[in-house]
Amino acid sequence: MTKAAEIDLASVSKIYGKSTAVDAISLKIPAGSYCCLLGPSGCGKSSTLRMIAGHESVSIGDIRLGNTVVTNLPPAKRGTAMMFQSYALFPHLDLIDNVAFSLKMAGVPTVERRARALEMLKLMQMDAYADRRPAQLSGGQQQRVALARALITDPEALLLDEPLSALDPFLKIRMRAELKKLQKRLGITFVHVTHSQEEAMALADLIVVMSDGRIEQAAAPREVFERPATAFVARFMGDHNVISGAVTAAADGGVEIAVAGGGTFLVRGEAQSIGAPADAAIRTDHVRIGESPVKGLGFTGLVTNVEYRGGTVKLSIDGAGVEDFTAIVDDVSFFSMPVSVGDAVPVHWDASDAIVLGRPN
Numbered sequence: 001m002t003k004a005a006e007i008d009l010a011s012v013s014k015i016y017g018k019s020t021a022v023d024a025i026s027l028k029i030p031a032g033s034y035c036c037l038l039g040p041s042g043c044g045k046s047s048t049l050r051m052i053a054g055h056e057s058v059s060i061g062d063i064r065l066g067n068t069v070v071t072n073l074p075p076a077k078r079g080t081a082m083m084f085q086s087y088a089l090f091p092h093l094d095l096i097d098n099v100a101f102s103l104k105m106a107g108v109p110t111v112e113r114r115a116r117a118l119e120m121l122k123l124m125q126m127d128a129y130a131d132r133r134p135a136q137l138s139g140g141q142q143q144r145v146a147l148a149r150a151l152i153t154d155p156e157a158l159l160l161d162e163p164l165s166a167l168d169p170f171l172k173i174r175m176r177a178e179l180k181k182l183q184k185r186l187g188i189t190f191v192h193v194t195h196s197q198e199e200a201m202a203l204a205d206l207i208v209v210m211s212d213g214r215i216e217q218a219a220a221p222r223e224v225f226e227r228p229a230t231a232f233v234a235r236f237m238g239d240h241n242v243i244s245g246a247v248t249a250a251a252d253g254g255v256e257i258a259v260a261g262g263g264t265f266l267v268r269g270e271a272q273s274i275g276a277p278a279d280a281a282i283r284t285d286h287v288r289i290g291e292s293p294v295k296g297l298g299f300t301g302l303v304t305n306v307e308y309r310g311g312t313v314k315l316s317i318d319g320a321g322v323e324d325f326t327a328i329v330d331d332v333s334f335f336s337m338p339v340s341v342g343d344a345v346p347v348h349w350d351a352s353d354a355i356v357l358g359r360p361n
Helices: 045-053 097-099 101-105 110-121 137-149 169-186 197-203 221-226 232-239 333-337
Strands: 006-016 019-029 034-038 060-065 080-083 157-161 187-192 206-209 212-220 240-252 255-258 266-269 276-284 296-310 311-317 322-330 344-348 354-357
Touching: 006 045, 006 137, 019 045, 019 206, 034 045, 034 197, 045 060, 045 080, 045 157, 045 187, 045 206, 045 276, 080 137, 097 101, 097 110, 097 232, 101 110, 110 137, 137 169, 157 212, 169 187, 169 197, 187 197, 206 221, 206 232, 212 221, 212 232, 221 232, 232 240, 240 266, 240 322, 255 276, 266 276, 296 322, 311 333, 311 344, 322 333
Parallel strands: 034 187, 034 206, 080 157, 157 187, 266 354
Antiparallel strands: 006 019, 006 060, 206 212, 240 255, 240 276, 255 266, 276 354, 296 311, 296 344, 311 322
């Protein structure tokens, strides 16, 4: 395979009439990394992928692959390959001819292109099905063929638009493991669009969380999980509670935040101006129940929902100025002192588990 390419987006925007789908984003994707563009529907992640591929024009800004500015180059000249959500296999062609199609368009002789297609099918462990049509394959097998067809051009970067969305839950887990293994084996840059937090965490070296056409955070999975940059990231990833209020005190690397219901919370972070709005994040799996909280590091609220999840139990709790607060507790702890909907329970956490969140510019 050819060497991997670094992908560099410099103040890239995509504008449709009066609507801005991607708003002046800048991003560097290291060569040979697995990058997931993550966010809800309509956040601009697929438009970003399509601009990298050349299937959408760039309204403002530039895109560089390796040492080449590709902003105005057609897809075939970029050194990228794209695998679409639908796979888009030709139903009337066998697998070899499906995989070899781009080589046929490039004028590669029949014997050579079929040999290379068979080699790619072997890489995907699909060579035994080489003479079959796509309709004779399962969804996972069709995905492998689509991957083989994308990779036959020896791209420096492979672009994947929600490639696992059409698969059942068990097959998704198996195929994401195979995607990661394939990326490590080939060593090329993968850019993968998904709306699944679990998928991004399992696959990516770099997660880029997007909202409303902007990048909220671009970081390694552990950093996104442990230190979300903004309230949107904390809420979207689902592993943090977010408390919003106003700064009432700030000193010594800590901030005090007062919420509308009158409670105050102590949070780690940079000093903010007094009276400024502020958000704090608390890890859901670090919240404990059943003990009187230290002032600023907990509250007493009413249980609004209890969900048993096997090894853990999810509790939803409402307090004064704090709604839908989540505690994930292990099943042993919960059943040694169970609570029910409507019970008043104290919840608390350690000082190190509450952090100040940034606010988008």
